[in-house]
Amino acid sequence: MLPIRAASILLITLFAGITSAAELTTEQRNFFESKIHPVLIRECYGCHSNKAGNVRGGLRLDTKQLTLLGGGSGPAVVPGDLDESLLYNAITHQDFEMPPNRKLPQTVIADFRKWIEMGAPDPREKALGEIQSKVKPEDIQQAKENFWAYQKPVKHPLPQVQHQDWAKTDIDRFVLARLEQAGLQPAEDADAETVLRRLCFDLNGLPPTPEQIAFFKKGWQQDPDRAIAYVVDRLLEKPQYGERWGRHWLDVARYAESTGRTVNMTFPEAWRYRDYVIDSFNEDKPFDRFVMEQLAGDLLSKKSDEEFAKNLVATTFLAIGSKDLNEANRIQFRANLIDEQIDATTRVFLGTSVACARCHDHKFDPIPQADYYAMAGVFQSMETFFGNPQSEYGAFQGLQERQTSTLLVMPIDDPSPGGKSLSDSELQRIKDDLEDKKSQLVDLRRSSSNPMQLLRQRAILFGSMSVLSNQIASVDQQGKPYSFCMGVQEVDRPTDARLLVRGEIDQPAQQVPRGFLQVLSNEPAKIGSNESGRLQLAEWIASEENPLTARVMVNRIWQHLLGQGIVSSTENFGSTGQSPSHPELLDQLSTRFVDSGWSVKTMIREIVTSRVYRMKSTFNESFHEIDPENQLLWRANPKRLDAEAIRDAMLAISDEIDLDRPHASIVAKAGYTRVANGQLRLPQDTSAGMMRGPFGGGMGGGRFGGRFGRIDNPLQGEKAKVRSVYLPVVRDEEPRSLSVFDFADSSGIIGTRETSNTANQSLYMMNNPFVIQQSEAFAKRIAEQSSSTDRQVELAFVMAYGRPATDSETKAAESFLRKFIADGASRSKALAMLCQSLFASAEFRYLD
């Protein structure tokens, strides 16, 4: 969805500069004026020009720009490329027929052929407008001087507090000072079990074991600070730490394994980015480096092929956004792609939304429209790889999948599970098969069956040809499979973008030099004419001079640990966002973060060893009246566990969890294919699937009254025992176990998840086969440890809640078991139902 344009009058002055018409030779000009232009006027302008009013198919041919832009089906002319030039396609009556019902003379067609092959020289330059921004340099300067988020964070002196002895760390002093000012007091320390449960879930996303609890309690009795420090160090060293915190990052990085939108095609190599993110957190990669790799990994110096491959994978960040492959117009598709990249880059790293400047000056923040197009120039000077490699035979895209792309080949030997070696003879057979299909296609064009039939057969042929072409492209000359990844690469000749009036691709105005946001820069970007500026963009974001990067990241860390951000609008640090509850503390943390070498682990350690982190979540009515949102932190925020933690905790407690990282993903195994009706399509029926959209096979005939049962679907991962971060994430088809508990919408940039409590969740916990099976495994596990009911109940509570049961809880559980067994249920079934009740209860899903 496009942002609205400003409801203000844009100043447009016309000027006739920036043309390349002057570069045409006399010969070219004459050719156009004598052979092409008269035909266009005579044959096309009637329906396809600005004067025609309501143009057919959105196609206008009366200026050079509009001709190159084309209409709803794509560009009319691609200089030098007859196959891609739909105008040529139409006059030769291939997929289109123009003029309708009549073919132009062969000589005229030959002229067009020649014209396109010579590069379609066209003197009909449209006069371009220039948009003047209403955001003046003084406005930007003023914002820089006055708005907190545009000033570099500085260290502040520690505030004076009354309760000196409560404060253990600097964090505590900053929080306490604000509480005391407001006449509030911090809640007392939570008990050992509560703190340990918090630490285990917050750092690793898994519950503590009874042994860990006993060990921690012993240490806590002697010295709580030391006990915490010890456990924190251990938890930060576990691989589960990266899985937990990597997932937080994947939320904002809009990680998913398919394009989403109308034609939901898979991203079979997306999993590499998932693993890269997890590894980066586990290595405690400096965050500035992490930024650099994701935005410009392809441009960084490298010591080895392995490092280069990893850096390439990192740039998947720019390639993984949702895409509408059904978009017919290539230029529109590209503009949308760039828009998505700008949006993700600025909101994820800078907490600043720039995307509304696509159509007009930002309404609230000092971001002129030109700043957007300065960044658009950077991104348009790169190519994005997200699709499916195709051989020299071509890409045979389906009817709906109108935009295709290929992938990057990495210089390492680590093919995805879909990649198979091919022997010479196999390769030859595939090539023969493809040739055979090609000739079938030619025959089909000549045959005169009805158009629907024709289209259908063609789509089926295209589907299988695409698969074959991909098979050829997926192996090297020895038939060994390549290792592919998604990502980006520079184009040969970087260009500046033109500002687009109201963001419309057919309304280009002046060119804008490549650059970044002025309000966050101290000097203009230094970008050479033969470089895109992306490396500089990455350096500018990853710089300690940038006032937002460190702040935005420490705010995210704070939010995950304390339950709400210091700035609660985690993706919006602009004037419409929320102002920080503790501005000095945010500054303090940001400078510490940078000083620590951008170490995320260090920041986490500082926060969780504070007294603030250790508070109880006890409610206080009078404090609630003063500060209902608990912004000043007079208590710990009770947090509902997120979807992954709930599922992983059940698996951990049942002892069924598989803590090993699975290789790749189910999506990688399925390869490049369309996801429809909640299922991954196998490559061979992709072609048929592509037909389903426009012609709706079968749906209408289905009588209301059939039934759809539970689908055993690998995308749902119901049988999987791996950690949730490794479940497939296909857009709009996320596993129910995750989506039911407010999993991040994988098409969005989600810094803060919603936390609802719904009847759907209750149904899931009561009736879902996975939950039931985990409860049975949990029951079996405790039954193996003890045969005494007392001990079983005790164990069940400790494992599920991380604390011993209260007396009344024990009583309730025991009477439940007794009644159940008396009623004729087996002991094991009764115990399993008790275990399920614990999973289903509120305490299990809350972190107090």
Add this chain to the structure above:
Amino acid sequence: MFTRRHLLQSATMGFGYLAFAGMNAAQADQQAPQNPLAPKEPHFPAKAKRVIFLFMGGGPSHVDTFDYKPALAKDEGKSGKYGGRLMKSPWEFRQRGQSGLWISDVFPEVAKHADDMTLIRSMHCDQPLHPGATTQMHTGTSQFIRPSLGSWTLYGLGNENDSLPGFVSLNPPAGGARNMGSAFLPAIYSGTKIGGPGGQFFQRFRGGSGETVPDIRNPNLTDRQQRAQLDLIQTLNREKLQRDKVQPGVEGVIESYELAFRMQDALPALMDTSRETQSTLDMYGIGQNETDGFGKQCLLARRFVEAGVRFVEVTHNGWDQHRNLKADLQTRAEGCDRPIAGLLQDLKQRDMLKDTLVIWGGEFGRTPAAQGGDGRDHNNKGFTTWMAGGGVKGGYSYGGTDEHGYAAVDKPCHIHDWHATILHLLGLDHKRLTYRYAGRDFRLTDVHGNVATEILA
């Protein structure tokens, strides 16, 4: 033999007590502990008893549907007020029914019900972008997290069926929890979603018996066993709530279990459409490609309100025609024209339209000037919604935009006014429908809102 209903009645703690268990004493006195979903008397007598809100996500163009602008056709090609060129509607407008309301050809079936409809042609809101405007339309503000219109309605009137959620949202968009959330109101007033974004659920939905939502039935337990298990779960939950004193999240969990338990029986019965006659299915366009999905949603909406559900929202997305207006808007409208007309007709023949308020509208409208040749941009300063049944005038047009349709000029109806009017139609005074939270009384319309009394029948 035990039914779930019996089991529920015999359960130690009545449904609903829980929502109040954690409240402070003053509040508990003020609102005696009773089932918070029990039907409540409105502030004053009113015709509308329930609401079906047909939410058209994306911002349908008013000037191509329900806002007739002859000047726009006349001035086609001239410069628009804020740039761009004015574009006349590709569709003809005609006068419809006895009343002669102007409605375009893009909604031929709905237009047949003109004499039952009030068009509000002077809508406006404060937010120019989809997420903000959508949230404002649902909650009154996009700035804070506030209860949604459905939640306020349910809070005000309760539910007529204690085995079904009182507020149901069919096919809501992803990430839209806020638009059906209860915010600080007790969680029991939040919307329950059926089917996710993108409409896949309803494409696959066939409406047979036993087919409803995932995990609606336990494969192993008898009702009696499950009730015993639920009692244990709730005992644990209540203990926690007592320890925590105030914990809206835990209250929400407790309420959601009771509701879920009852839904297990009620929902499958309700969603079993196999006994609907062929002529009813045809009326909604069920079985036809373009209208099948939305037709099923509309049919379910009728079944839900018939069963006593207070507020049903049905989402039909995809009205964001920045480009390809002619083709895309046509397709969008075709997807819902017959189903909506069918819904109105069905309600009427069941004599339910008189006390069911049907609301149609999106978060904003679109510019009279063209965008990208054949498209229109967002326009929050002027757009159209309509209402039918439930005590609104038939064949009536309220307010208006300027000659081209840019902005509401005649009797502007802000979202706050729209909310106030909807509540009024339900017998609720928007100034009296308040909830005390953190020491302050909150209401849906904040400090705004005027009832558009002219539209009341």
